[in-house]
Amino acid sequence: MSILLELILDSAEGAFLEVGAFVGAVLLLFGYVNYRKSGSFIATIQNSKKWQPVIGALLGLTPGCGGAIFVMPLFFKKAVTFGTVVATLIATMGDSAFVIIASHPIQYLIISLLSFFVAIITGYIVDMTGLGNSILKKYDERKLKKDKVDALHTNLDHSMQQYECGKHGSCESPVINHIGHEEGDEIDLLLHHKLKGHQHPDTFGYRFTHNAFYLYWGFIAVGLVLGVMQLFQIEINEWSIPNLGLIFGGLGTVFSIIMMIMAKKFLGDDTHEETELKVMSLKETFIHNAQDTAFVVTWVFVGFLAYEMMILLMGGGDYAVGEATIETLLLATGILSIIIGASIGLIPGCGPQIIFVTLFTRGLVPFAALFANAVSQDGDALLPLIAIDRRSAIWATVISTIPAIIFGLIIYWFEINTGLGNIFLTTLDQFKAFLF
Template identity: 60%
Template sequence: MLRDIIDIILVSAENSFLQVGVFVGAVLLLFGYIDYKKSGEFVRKIEESKKWQPVLGAALGLTPGCGGAIFVMPLFVKGKVSFGTVVATLIATMGDSAFVIISTLPFHYILVSIFSFIAAIITGYIVDYYKIGDKLLLRMKKLPEGEIEKIHEKADHITQNYECKNMKECKIDLISHIGHGEGDEIDIALHHKAKGHQDYNSIGYKITHKGYGVYWIVITLGLILGIALLFQVDVNGLFIPNLGTIIGIGGTFFSIFLMIMGKKFIQDETHEEAELKIMSLKETLIHSAQETAFVSTWVYVAYLIYEIGVFSLGGGNYAAGEVIMTDVMTSAGFTAVLVGALIGLIPGCGPQVIFVTLFTKGTIPFAALLANAISQDGDALFPLLAIDKRSSLWASIITTIPAIVLGIIIYYLELNFNFF
């Protein structure tokens, strides 16, 4: 029994990295580069287009990851975008779980994106029609101007200064901000009161900012093997014996190590880190590596949950366990929709990555995936949570409503007409 469990742990590590993790890394780096080039410009367009803000917010939310969506949250507090825009952005975003779907089931990602985009726009305009954002802004507690200045003067800017010294893009002594200015209330909340970035003197900072190159080499080697697996090549029978096992297991445990060093367990990107990423290509590489490690680790956790679950249900007989698992999930289809929507209420990307990975294993219906995708806010909710808890609470409640409604409709179609 112990030997079987060890085998599951190691085989899951190999498969999760080579089948999903390396493809996530490739897609994540691609979109990270696009964010580096375009995110700031897109956010500025949202500010300028009052009439189309919910549409643009939904479009920004559709971009995989949380980088673009994170920037929208402070804009609402500054009164530059409507609350409907915030809601539309959060409904459309899938956070880092989007990378898992893109890498494994791209057609399903397109379907989810279409439904989420439509739901986001409709809900966003409804929220603005009833002026919910205006009421929230009126009740929002704000610090007096003089008090903000005092807090900012006493605040620690050492890490920000250090980051700027390593960037050609820094025009001043501190990093540039998206959606707010240096020394305002949002700066205090997101860059000083909240954990914005690792201390550059810490061991974790040194490892994540020096080891990212090695990690990308491992990802590249794994990607080559992952593509070979798609063509049914035995990657463990190549010129180096057990090469796939070595890279797969090594890559997974390297991912876990990098995630721990970055102290990212539920949230993998802060507002400050998102700003750094679009200022510097090097920071994009560094934080994209950390993000890949984060997603790969949670994918591995999902693989373990599935494999150990099947093994346990079958009493040690894997084939019997698969039959039981299929029966259980089939009978719990409607419940899975509600569970998906409720899991989406949890801020951060970790639990969402697990849920989406289980979908790729065929254990939950498409409707549950869609409900989770609409309900979840990824890391984008954290800035709003740090600035105004009431607004973040209402945003979470509102995004869950279309998630459940649309999830039930799609589940009915899926069950009765074999759609999706």
């Protein structure tokens, strides 16, 4: 029991101080950029028909799912091509990008560069096939007539959207300003009423997350200081306050789990509606980015703990034996790990992807498998696509999996047979040694 407790505490400390605090800082930075620039990004992609797959890939590269989520409805408004949707989804890593940025920045840059080119190439190829026109034709045949949509929209409850607009006073209309679609269209019915949006203001979860975020960002700020100290090889657990890192990291992870539960975010952490709220208000950006950070920390903790438990079990209680067994297993299943990485990428949402990336940070997954997962996964951006038209979502996720496996195998060959593998195997410790 003492070994299990030690593993839980160590995993909690690592999740919050090694990853979570840095994720929070990066997420807040990109959240502010998204708040300031999302509208102009969408206007740019709509007005640049020739370069849409390129711009879509750039939006997908933005850590998190904000940019990618906004692109999805544009396809059904005939504002972007299906190749642009595919390019955006291939380039996005969702919230798992924050984990890589915080722990392995070199690998993140390599993945971003490679996936950017793969996304563009695949996007233009898809547009050459005419698949998008076929999907839109069938979608137009199924979608509701305008009078039916108007009747349904009139009878729906808009009190939550009106509440948010009244609270922030920044809406041009009585409800939330929409990006990628208009108020009262069929997409509005699907994304703001049938798909899970934000919580009702009367719920305890809403009140908790919309007040506790101040304290949570305080935890992140202190955790960031402690995390930076660890980067400089300062033993914070041996300070005048015994086990300071262990205690604070554990509390931070517990706080994160509570925040995630209160926000009711488990597999996915971002919806189209919440992303619009972030753009509408800087305060909403702080609130929802706190929830996003808590979501990432919780899943990283699960990943760290799963890794530690796996080693302990495979070693029959002997940690050293477990590590040796894992290394032997990795050598035997290198190519299979690429298929596994791409297959996990098929799962909508960010939770499973964060666990897979977390296992990479612990050396359990080769770089090629990480790349295959990064290309295959669509993060939370696939959820609005599923809500609007499942057929297009299936096509998009299947198409993105093909280059994931192909290029994953190519990269794996380079890892095994050439010196380029050393680039992919650069560790955070080597990076820190170079800096410090």
